[in-house]
Amino acid sequence: MQRTVLKFGGTSVGDLDRIAHVADLVSWRASQGEKLAVIVSAMAGETNKLVGFARGAAGDNLSGPSFDDEYDVVVSSGEQVTSGLLALALRKRGLKARSWLGWQLAMKTSSAHGKARIMGFENSGLLDAVDGGEIAVIAGFQGVTDEGRVSTLGRGGSDTSAVAVAAALGAESCDIYTDVDGVYTTDPRIVPQARRLDKISYEEMLEMASLGAKVLQTRSVELAMNHQVRVRVLSSFAQPGEDNPGTYVCSEDEIVEKQIVNGVTYSRDEAKVTLYGVEDKPGVSARIFSMLADAGVNVDMIVQANARGPERANMVFTCTSADSENAEKILLESKADIGFESLSVSRDVAKVSVIGVGMKSHTGVAGTMFDALYRKGINIDVISTSEIKISVLIDAAYTELAVRALHTAFGLDAT
Amino acid sequence: MQRTVLKFGGTSVGDLDRIAHVADLVSWRASQGEKLAVIVSAMAGETNKLVGFARGAAGDNLSGPSFDDEYDVVVSSGEQVTSGLLALALRKRGLKARSWLGWQLAMKTSSAHGKARIMGFENSGLLDAVDGGEIAVIAGFQGVTDEGRVSTLGRGGSDTSAVAVAAALGAESCDIYTDVDGVYTTDPRIVPQARRLDKISYEEMLEMASLGAKVLQTRSVELAMNHQVRVRVLSSFAQPGEDNPGTYVCSEDEIVEKQIVNGVTYSRDEAKVTLYGVEDKPGVSARIFSMLADAGVNVDMIVQANARGPERANMVFTCTSADSENAEKILLESKADIGFESLSVSRDVAKVSVIGVGMKSHTGVAGTMFDALYRKGINIDVISTSEIKISVLIDAAYTELAVRALHTAFGLDAT
Numbered sequence: 001m002q003r004t005v006l007k008f009g010g011t012s013v014g015d016l017d018r019i020a021h022v023a024d025l026v027s028w029r030a031s032q033g034e035k036l037a038v039i040v041s042a043m044a045g046e047t048n049k050l051v052g053f054a055r056g057a058a059g060d061n062l063s064g065p066s067f068d069d070e071y072d073v074v075v076s077s078g079e080q081v082t083s084g085l086l087a088l089a090l091r092k093r094g095l096k097a098r099s100w101l102g103w104q105l106a107m108k109t110s111s112a113h114g115k116a117r118i119m120g121f122e123n124s125g126l127l128d129a130v131d132g133g134e135i136a137v138i139a140g141f142q143g144v145t146d147e148g149r150v151s152t153l154g155r156g157g158s159d160t161s162a163v164a165v166a167a168a169l170g171a172e173s174c175d176i177y178t179d180v181d182g183v184y185t186t187d188p189r190i191v192p193q194a195r196r197l198d199k200i201s202y203e204e205m206l207e208m209a210s211l212g213a214k215v216l217q218t219r220s221v222e223l224a225m226n227h228q229v230r231v232r233v234l235s236s237f238a239q240p241g242e243d244n245p246g247t248y249v250c251s252e253d254e255i256v257e258k259q260i261v262n263g264v265t266y267s268r269d270e271a272k273v274t275l276y277g278v279e280d281k282p283g284v285s286a287r288i289f290s291m292l293a294d295a296g297v298n299v300d301m302i303v304q305a306n307a308r309g310p311e312r313a314n315m316v317f318t319c320t321s322a323d324s325e326n327a328e329k330i331l332l333e334s335k336a337d338i339g340f341e342s343l344s345v346s347r348d349v350a351k352v353s354v355i356g357v358g359m360k361s362h363t364g365v366a367g368t369m370f371d372a373l374y375r376k377g378i379n380i381d382v383i384s385t386s387e388i389k390i391s392v393l394i395d396a397a398y399t400e401l402a403v404r405a406l407h408t409a410f411g412l413d414a415t
Numbered sequence: 416m417q418r419t420v421l422k423f424g425g426t427s428v429g430d431l432d433r434i435a436h437v438a439d440l441v442s443w444r445a446s447q448g449e450k451l452a453v454i455v456s457a458m459a460g461e462t463n464k465l466v467g468f469a470r471g472a473a474g475d476n477l478s479g480p481s482f483d484d485e486y487d488v489v490v491s492s493g494e495q496v497t498s499g500l501l502a503l504a505l506r507k508r509g510l511k512a513r514s515w516l517g518w519q520l521a522m523k524t525s526s527a528h529g530k531a532r533i534m535g536f537e538n539s540g541l542l543d544a545v546d547g548g549e550i551a552v553i554a555g556f557q558g559v560t561d562e563g564r565v566s567t568l569g570r571g572g573s574d575t576s577a578v579a580v581a582a583a584l585g586a587e588s589c590d591i592y593t594d595v596d597g598v599y600t601t602d603p604r605i606v607p608q609a610r611r612l613d614k615i616s617y618e619e620m621l622e623m624a625s626l627g628a629k630v631l632q633t634r635s636v637e638l639a640m641n642h643q644v645r646v647r648v649l650s651s652f653a654q655p656g657e658d659n660p661g662t663y664v665c666s667e668d669e670i671v672e673k674q675i676v677n678g679v680t681y682s683r684d685e686a687k688v689t690l691y692g693v694e695d696k697p698g699v700s701a702r703i704f705s706m707l708a709d710a711g712v713n714v715d716m717i718v719q720a721n722a723r724g725p726e727r728a729n730m731v732f733t734c735t736s737a738d739s740e741n742a743e744k745i746l747l748e749s750k751a752d753i754g755f756e757s758l759s760v761s762r763d764v765a766k767v768s769v770i771g772v773g774m775k776s777h778t779g780v781a782g783t784m785f786d787a788l789y790r791k792g793i794n795i796d797v798i799s800t801s802e803i804k805i806s807v808l809i810d811a812a813y814t815e816l817a818v819r820a821l822h823t824a825f826g827l828d829a830t
Contacts, residue, residue, distance in 0.1 A: 016471040050496065056431040057500040059507040066506045073499035073514045077492035081465065084488035088473040091481045099488045103518055104563060148519060 001131060004029065005174045007039040007140065007162035012177055012236035013082050014044035021236075023089035025177070028240030030095055030135060037126070037136040037169060039162040040086055042078025050075045068113030072142075072152045076102065079139035079158070087137045097135040100126060102142035102150065107161065109143035109151045116143055116151035118164045118223070127169060138165060156217030163220045167227035174224065174231045175246070176216060181235035182247035183208065183215055185412040186264040190400045193413035197262060198245070201252040204262050205231075207355045207389045216249070224249065252357050260358035260365060261410035266403050267351045268396055270300075271324030272381065275315040275331065277341030285315070288331070288338060295330050297323045300351075301384040301393060312341075316382060318393060321347050349381065350399040353391040354406055366390055372409035378402050418545060419444065420589045422454040422555065422577035427592055427651035428497050429459035436651075438504035440592070443655030445510055445550060452541070452551040452584060454577040455501055457493025465490045483528030487557075487567045491517065494554035494573070502552045512550040515541060517557035517565065522576065524558035524566045531558055531566035533579045533638070542584060553580060571632030578635045582642035589639065589646045590661070591631060596650035597662035598623065598630055600827040601679040605815050608828035612677060613660070616667040619677050620646075622770045622804045631664070639664065667772050675773035675780060676825035681818050683765045683811055685715075686739030687796065690730040690746065692756030703730070703746070703753060710745050712738045715766075716799040716808060727756070731797055733808060736762050764796065765814040768806040769821055781805055787824035793817050 006029065008022050026038055042050075054074045058067050083099035090097035105123050109116035121143075130136050140158025143151045153160050159176060166174035182196040183205065200208070202225035209218045215233055224231045234246025248254075278284060285304070292299055301318045319327055328345050331338070359365050369390055373380060378401065382393035394402055407413060421444065423437050441453055457465075469489045473482050498514035505512035520538050524531035536558075545551050555573025558566045568575050574591060581589035597611040598620065615623070617640035624633045630648055639646045649661025663669075693699060700719070707714055716733040734742055743760050746753070774780050781798075784805055788795060793816065797808040809817055822828060 016468065019472055053431065053496065053500055054503060057434055057507070058503040061503075061507055067503065070499040070502045070506075070514055073502070073516070074496050077495045080492045080495070081468065081489050084485040085468055085472040087485045087488070088469060088476075088482065091485075092472070092474040092476055099485055101488070101565070150516070 001035055002033070003035045003037070003130060003169045003171045005037045005039065005162050005166040005169065005171045007158060007174065007176045008041065008236055009158065009176075009178055010041040010044035010047065011179050013040055013086065016085075019082070019085050019089050022177075023086060023093055024240050025236070025238075026086075026090060026135065027093045027095060035130050035133065037130055037138060037165050037171070038086065039138045039140040039158055039165060040079060040082040041140050041158040042075075043082055046078040046081070047075055050078055063114075069149055072113045072150045076139070076142040076150050076152050079141050083137045083139040090135055090137065095135055096133055097137055098129070100136050100138045102139060103144040103148075105138070105143075107143035107164070109145060109153065111145045111147065111149075111151070113145075113149070113151055115154040116145070117219075118143060118153065118160060121164070121168060126165075130169060153219075154217075156220070159217040159220035160223055163223045163227070163229050163231065166229045167223070171229070174229050176231060176233050177236035178215065178233060179236065180215065180233070181238070181244065182233050183249070183263075185262065186403055186407050187266070190266075190403050191264075191407045191413070194407065195412065195414045197247045199248045199250055199255045200262060201255055201357050202249060203252065203388055204355050204357055205249045207353070207386070208263055208265055221249065255357075258358045259356055259412075260362045261354045261356035261412065262358075263355045264403050264406045264410070264412065265353050265355065266399050268399060269321050270318055270347075270349050270351050270393065271321045272316060272318050272346045272349045272393060273324060273327055273331070274344045274346075275340045276343070277312045278315045279339035280311055280313045284338060288315070289317075291330060291334065292319075292327055295326055297327045297330070301382045301391065303382050315340075318349070318351070318382065348396045349393050350396040350402075351391050351393050352399065352402045352406065353389055354410060355389045357388050359388050359390075368409055369406060372405045373402055376401055376405045378405075416450055416546060417448070418450045418452070418584045418586045420452045420454065420577050420581040420584065420586045422573060422589065422591045423456065423651055424573065424591075424593055425456040425459035425462065426594050428455055428501065431500075434497070434500050434504050437592075438501060438508055439655050440651070440653075441501075441505060441550065442508045442510060450545050450548065452545055452553055452580050452586070453501065454553045454555040454573055454580060455494060455497040456555050456573040457490075458497055461493040461496070462490055465493055484564055487528045487565045491554070491557040491565050491567050494556050498552045498554040505550055505552065510550055511548055512552055513544070515551050515553045517554060518559040518563075520553070520558075522558035522579070524560060524568065526560045526562065526564075526566070528560075528564075528566055530569040531560070532634075533558060533568065533575060536579065536583060541580075545584060568634075569632075571635070574632040574635035575638055578638045578642070578644050578646065581644045581646075582638070586644070588663075589644050591646060591648050592651035593630065593648060594651065595630065595648070596653070596659065597648050598664070598678075600677065601818055601822050602681070605681075605818050606679075606822045606828070608822065610827060610829045612662045614663045614665055614670045615677060616670060616772050617664060618667065618803055619770050619772055620664045622768070622801070623678055623680055636664065670772075673773045674771055675777045676769045676771035676827065677773075678770045679767070679818050679821045679825070679827065680770065681765055681767045681814050683814060684736050685733055685762075685764050685766050685808065686736045687731060687733050687761045687764045687808060688739060688742055688746070689759045689761075690755045691758070692727045693730045694754035695726055695728045699753065700730070704732075706745060706749065707734075707742055710741055712742045712745070716797045716806065718797050730755075733764070733766070733797065763811045764808050765811040765817075766806050766808050767814065767817045767821065768804055769825060770804045772803050774803050774805075783824055784821060787820045788817055791816055791820045793820075
């Protein structure tokens with residue numbers, strides 16, 4: 001029995017017309033003999049409205065145990081509405097369908113309200129219903145804690161719900177319908193020659209997701225990788241039956257023709273913090289970065305340059321723009337304690353990365369990358385690498401130029 | 416331990432400012448040492464919006480098993496939002512509070528989706544929480560069926576939720592905060608001398624509710640009577656601590672000074688159907704009214720007048736305006752079968768009633784009523800009576816005049 005999980009995000013179910021279109025797509029999938037579970041997000045804008053209500057009611061008290069659990073009660077109502085509406089729209093088309101809420105599944109999560117993690121779910125009723133030909137319309141983003149309270153999975157959590165359901169159902173594919181028709185080699189708004197990828201490995205997708213290609217929630221890709229769920233990203237704007245292959249996110253083994261580089265990504269939400277004249281004694285780096293970690297600052301790249309002779313070093317790190325104010329404040333408060341001379345923060349920086357599983361077995365990627373940037377006169381500020389990724393920090397003004405140069409240099413331009 | 420249940424309707428929680436005011440009222444009640452459970456409706460307008468969504472998604476299929484269960488999923492989300500928001504607003508004021516949804520209570524209901532009846536609820540956790548000083552903020556209007564699906568209690572159902580919770584908690588009082596400051600002897604918009612009643616019996620309130628004084632849902636009064644829950648209707652616009660006695664709806668025994676007549680009510684949503692020349696043979700009335708009942712027409716008053724000699728009679732009955740079209744259609748379709756000569760429907764009629772438990776032990780009420788109407792030149796068309804009520808059908812143009820005349824005649828005008 002071929003079971004498939006479909007997921008539709010907020011834009012795809014943004015109003016009654018869009019929900020009707022989704023019902024047509026689902027109806028067509030059902031007509032192909034697939035047994036379906038459909039995960040839905042809240043109607044676009046609804047979650048923001050509900051978040052505004054919760055913040056308005058709570059006043060200054062906007063996080064922690066006295067906020068998060070009730071925040072979840074409020075915001076999870078958006079997905080509840082959509083699941084009921086889509087079930088009705090499917091029945092209108094003569095299909096058997098019913099809605100399932102987090103507590104009905106029961107989609108068990110951790111008690112970390114607002115950013116709960118799925119622990120698994122129990123309900124054999126869902127499997128029976130789906131196998132019996134009833135389309136299960138599941139409210140995404142929400143779960144239930146061991147204490148029987150409503151939880152939510154954090155922004156984009158419906159992707160993760162979909163993968164969890166696909167894993168539990170042993171689904172053939174977890175099809176994430178969205179407002180793009182697949183995963184691209186880079187942002188087509190910057191590079192018109194960007195190509196839709198037929199397949200991309202979990203590892204690459206993880207790097208893409210965390211580097212700013214906002215197609216899938218990072219956590220959903222991790223979960224898919226752990227459970228070997230084949231995820232497909234495809235367009236919710238296509239008509240029923242229309243050619244809509246999308247991009248499969250799957251195991252590396254499944255990808256026969258491996259490209260050395262599969263994608264070029266960028267992120268402008270970066271800040272570079274430089275500490276000048278840091279005392280070069282043991283333990284000082286550990287002090288700085290554990291201090292930042294305790295304050296919730298997510299540090300990305302780190303470079304230490306011994307620019308000033310043996311006793312004093314300059315230290316550079318990057319974090320998100322949002323975190324950088326906090327980082328600056330914390331470091332200045334501990335200036336004497338840490339022992340550095342001065343500090344500067346630059347927010348006019350961008351991170352550009354090339355990603356590809358092929359790097360594991362090919363050398364020369366870094367050379368090609370740096371050369372391509374050099375030829376355009378782009379200065380590289382900081383470099384960081386992983387097994388399948390090379391990232392560089394550059395002046396933000398050169399972002400588009402760098403992305404285009406790299407896309408061409410690695411042969412990604414569509415012909 | 417004095418436990419009290421408070422209930423706030425849609426207007427009282429219509430926006431964040433109103434919710435803040437409700438939180439202030441609840442906070443003040445808590446400061447008086449009361450252990451509180453608070454039932455909330457959806458924010459005003461929200462339920463209508465959700466109903467519109469559900470109807471829009473379902474198309475032509477607007478009732479029955481393929482609509483009602485998912486309708487409940489959609490519309491119940493409104494109360495969920497309010498319960499979370501009020502819990503947050505109470506915490507902001509330093510109080511311990513949490514929301515409770517229908518399935519969490521678990522407020523068990525029948526499976527009659529959209530108009531489910533409460534069967535009772537099980538959760539001892541609620542009692543422990545309330546006694547422990549945590550304010551329970553309960554989403555009204557919603558429950559859960561034995562099949563684990565969401566149910567709703569029908570419009571105004573939050574009143575019934577409140578009474579059910581009050582019964583389960585053995586609450587001292589079930590205080591229904593609303594946009595009026597109590598139950599009045601009649602509609603103050605028609606009779607400025609109308610007085611707020613200190614107390615009214617369940618039986619009288621039932622007649623008031625079913626006759627068009629839309630203060631409390633009828634079902635909630637029945638439930639209160641069955642469980643001897645003291646209900647109080649009071650103003651949600653009062654400031655915390657302000658004098659706000661409201662009206663107690665309670666057992667007749669508790670009311671020492673019984674008035675003969677406690678209220679004058681009216682309803683303009685009436686239609687009079689007259690069948691002329693009905694064959695006067697056994698079983699014909701039964702045929703007519705079971706036919707109407709099968710079609711869902713709720714018949715109120717019935718009069719048979721032998722105006723045409725022994726073989727032919729005229730038959731008059733009343734129903735709501737909305738039902739009258741259906742009634743007319745059904746009767747005309749069966750005209751030959753039933754055997755009547757012609758039919759007329761008048762929608763320019765109103766029902767005016769006087770209500771009072773004192774009638775049980777006093778005679779002369781009907782005489783006083785008819786005389787008062789006669790003196791104003793108001794013609795009585797149909798009369799019906801119960802133990803504590805006399806209703807007359809009159810020309811709708813005389814509604815206000817009749818209400819004023821009766822209010823004065825029974826000594827209800829405030830001095």
